[in-house]
Amino acid sequence: xSPPERSPSWTPSVxxxxxxxxxxxxxxxLSREEMxxxxxxxxxxxxxxxxxxxxxxxxxxxxxxxxxTGLPSPSPEPTGDLDADAPVVVGIDQAFRPEHxxxxxxxxxxxxxxVIEYADAVTPLSIPYVPGxxxxxxxxxxxxxxxxxxxxxxxxxxxxSGRIHFRQAGIATHVGVIRDLxxxxxxxxxxxxxxxxxxxxRPEGWSTPVRADDSVxxxxxxxxxxxxxxxxxxxxxxxxHAYQSRQYPNxxxxxxxxxxxxxxxxxxxxxELVAALCAGYKLPEPTRLADAHADxxxxxxxxxx
DNA sequence: GCGACAG
DNA sequence: ATCTTGTCGC
Numbered sequence: 323x324s325p326p327e328r329s330p331s332w333t334p335s336v337x338x339x340x341x342x343x344x345x346x347x348x349x350x351x352l353s354r355e356e357m358x359x360x361x362x363x364x365x366x367x368x369x370x371x372x373x374x375x376x377x378x379x380x381x382x383x384x385x386x387x388x389x390x391t392g393l394p395s396p397s398p399e400p401t402g403d404l405d406a407d408a409p410v411v412v413g414i415d416q417a418f419r420p421e422h423x424x425x426x427x428x429x430x431x432x433x434x435x436x437v438i439e440y441a442d443a444v445t446p447l448s449i450p451y452v453p454g455x456x457x458x459x460x461x462x463x464x465x466x467x468x469x470x471x472x473x474x475x476x477x478x479x480x481x482x483s484g485r486i487h488f489r490q491a492g493i494a495t496h497v498g499v500i501r502d503l504x505x506x507x508x509x510x511x512x513x514x515x516x517x518x519x520x521x522x523x524r525p526e527g528w529s530t531p532v533r534a535d536d537s538v539x540x541x542x543x544x545x546x547x548x549x550x551x552x553x554x555x556x557x558x559x560x561x562x563h564a565y566q567s568r569q570y571p572n573x574x575x576x577x578x579x580x581x582x583x584x585x586x587x588x589x590x591x592x593x594e595l596v597a598a599l600c601a602g603y604k605l606p607e608p609t610r611l612a613d614a615h616a617d618x619x620x621x622x623x624x625x626x627x
Numbered sequence: 628g629c630g631a632c633a634g
Numbered sequence: 635a636t637c638t639t640g641t642c643g644c
Contacts, residue, residue, distance in 0.1 A: 418634090418636065419636095420637090425635095453634090460635095483634095509633050571644070
């Protein structure tokens, strides 16, 4: 794993890429407190503002992949004209093999709405799932899948939260900062924070800001000047959005997604990116395809031997 | 002591 | 996340 190119100043006390070889929380060489301070370093290193060389339109996907007949075949070679320099979006997801204590990570690279490459990796799991520390369980597997990928990502779409996190350093932030790539987090449920409005029964396309609550540590530069003229109590910072990516005409029961910046993307742009990447299903296409590929690899392993 | 929590 | 069949509704 290479260090962040754009962040030569960042020198974590412990190499986050070696965590997979550690054991359970108490004795993995990292106490829970150390993991949390590492996340504070990551949050400080992260950029929650747009630093991307493309627009949501550039990555828009208008046709959903048909997964009923298997996954679409990858076409690595540029189809022609406008293909060459189109942004590459990489969706990452995982499947698990509880009986083997292994994670199957999948990365799917998409360009112009078409799959150009599938990548995957099987990684032993070292620690259990702990709310707020998901990245220490699944981060290494995700990075392994990215290592297996030949394509160069322009955007990472991660399964889980980014800035919507107790220390504003969810797994999308971990991966984005470590690889210094724009990344967004897409979660199916809310870890922390408070939506501005109730999220139930919202129409497709609806979104509302999610602001930090008392469980979220404040980090980064202060918005105000600190002068006496500043408002005594400013609104809590927006750390992500609830986004209704899908809704049925009548029986409205689909829950919204909770999207948040991982790195080098603003919360507003994150919503626009996810909206552009959705094509009729609740999950954005990169995530859908990564999920399907992870399941495919898992089945091969379970059947293979 | 209870709550509350991505995958 | 995973263990798992059918079933209600567009």
